[in-house]
Amino acid sequence: MITIPSAQLIEEIERSEVDYMRDRMIAIQSRQGNPEGIEVARFGNATCYYSKTMPWASFNTVKGFRSNDLDAIDAILDFYRSNNRKPLFEIVPSLVDANALKRLSERGFYPSGFHTSLYIExxxxxxxxxxxxxxxxxxxxxxxxxxxxxxxxxxxxxxxxxxxxxxxxxxxxxxxxxxxxxxxxxxxxxxxxxxxxxxxxxxxxxxxxxxxxxxxxxxxxxxxxxxxxxxxxxSLVVGQCSFLSQSHRNMERIGMKIGYVRTSWVEG
Missing domain, CATH: 3.40.630.30 (Gcn5-related N-acetyltransferase (GNAT))
Known part of the structure; x- marks a missing residue:
């Protein structure tokens, strides 16, 4: 039984979130004529999602970003700016260091909220x-x-x-x-x-x-x-929700545990 989140577990949780969003966006993109204007791009470890018709952050998110993706930050920003969109960076603790956070801050980004990822066997x-x-x-x-x-x-x-x-x-x-x-x-x-x-x-x-x-x-x-x-x-079930939301409380009530609380970084 998993009792304490490990580095491997944190990466598995994040990968599951990247995988489901990628499959979802590719499926929507495959609709005839790509009516939602979906684009999916990869820069290093980071997967970038964009939708022309859906401006909400969940459809214009950078997932999987790592400290060793520092050299890709400008390319990521160019991808979104060329589409007239401001992205949201999902920052997972232990996978991004202070240097990466500083670089995001220098590019005009700041932490705007928190999101919880929970798990259960x-x-x-x-x-x-x-x-x-x-x-x-x-x-x-x-x-x-x-x-x-x-x-x-x-x-x-x-x-x-x-x-x-x-x-x-x-x-x-x-x-x-x-x-x-x-x-x-x-x-x-x-x-x-x-x-x-x-x-x-x-x-x-x-x-x-x-x-x-x-x-x-x-x-x-x-x-x-x-x-x-x-x-x-x-072997693992993962759920995502806003920190201390009703969904968070429901997940904990049925036995799910916090894997990590990530921050959402947006451009000012």
Whole structure:
């Protein structure tokens, strides 16, 4: 059983986050005509994601950055500036030293927030499910329903529903991806997504409709996905969330532990 995060575990957690985002972005890019204007570039260890139509930080992020990528900083910045976009650097403790942070600061970047990566071994899971909750895999024809919960659960406008549906539908048949629908007393109320690669599962997204919060839906979705990861012989499950958010609390309640808290560096 893993009890204390090691250097190897930290790298495995970060790699799982890089892998799921890369696969997601490549899938969206493969839509006919690349309507979201997706580009993925690699500079040293750093993978850079960009979307022309989606300006949010999660789609314009630098993942996997290391101290030995100092010479690539200007090339990374040129990649985003040529696309008229300001990137977000995800900085993982122990993988980036003071010199790299100083260089980012000299380029006008500063730490703007914190994000937690948690982990659990599937075999250490203790399960439990309310009688009011039923969870099943999402059907291919249900992506409009998925997108509705996705948008309303995260505060996005309903105008985004067709775009969210299209950008997630392309993941449905890709290896490693699984979508789940949670029903509260048989009413669709929450969704969760998972990506598996090389025996590591990433809990990539989850949302609950506001009117169904505080009913245990997210904990139930966590349990279901972790159970599936165990069935698929995954040795590690990783989840990401804002530090001390409700998602963070839910993950700790079902036994997940903090692997690290990374900082988000943005340009001033």
């Amino acid at each position: 599937p075999s250490s899971l203790i399960e439990g499910l309310s009688d009011d909750i039923r969870i099943r895999e999402l059907r291919e024809e249900e992506f409009d329903s998925y997108a509705s919960i996705h948008c309303r659960g995260t505060g996005l406008s309903d105008d985004g529903i067709p775009y969210v549906a299209a950008n997630n539908r392309v993941l449905y048949d890709r290896p490693g991806w699984k979508f789940y629908l949670a029903l509260y007393r048989e009413t669709p109320a929450a969704v969760g997504v998972m990506y598996m690669k090389e025996r590591i599962a990433s809990l990539t997204f989850a949302a609950t409709l506001p009117e169904f919060r505080n009913q245990g839906l997210q904990q139930s979705l966590l349990l279901r996905r972790i159970r599936e990861a165990a069935i698929q012989n995954c």
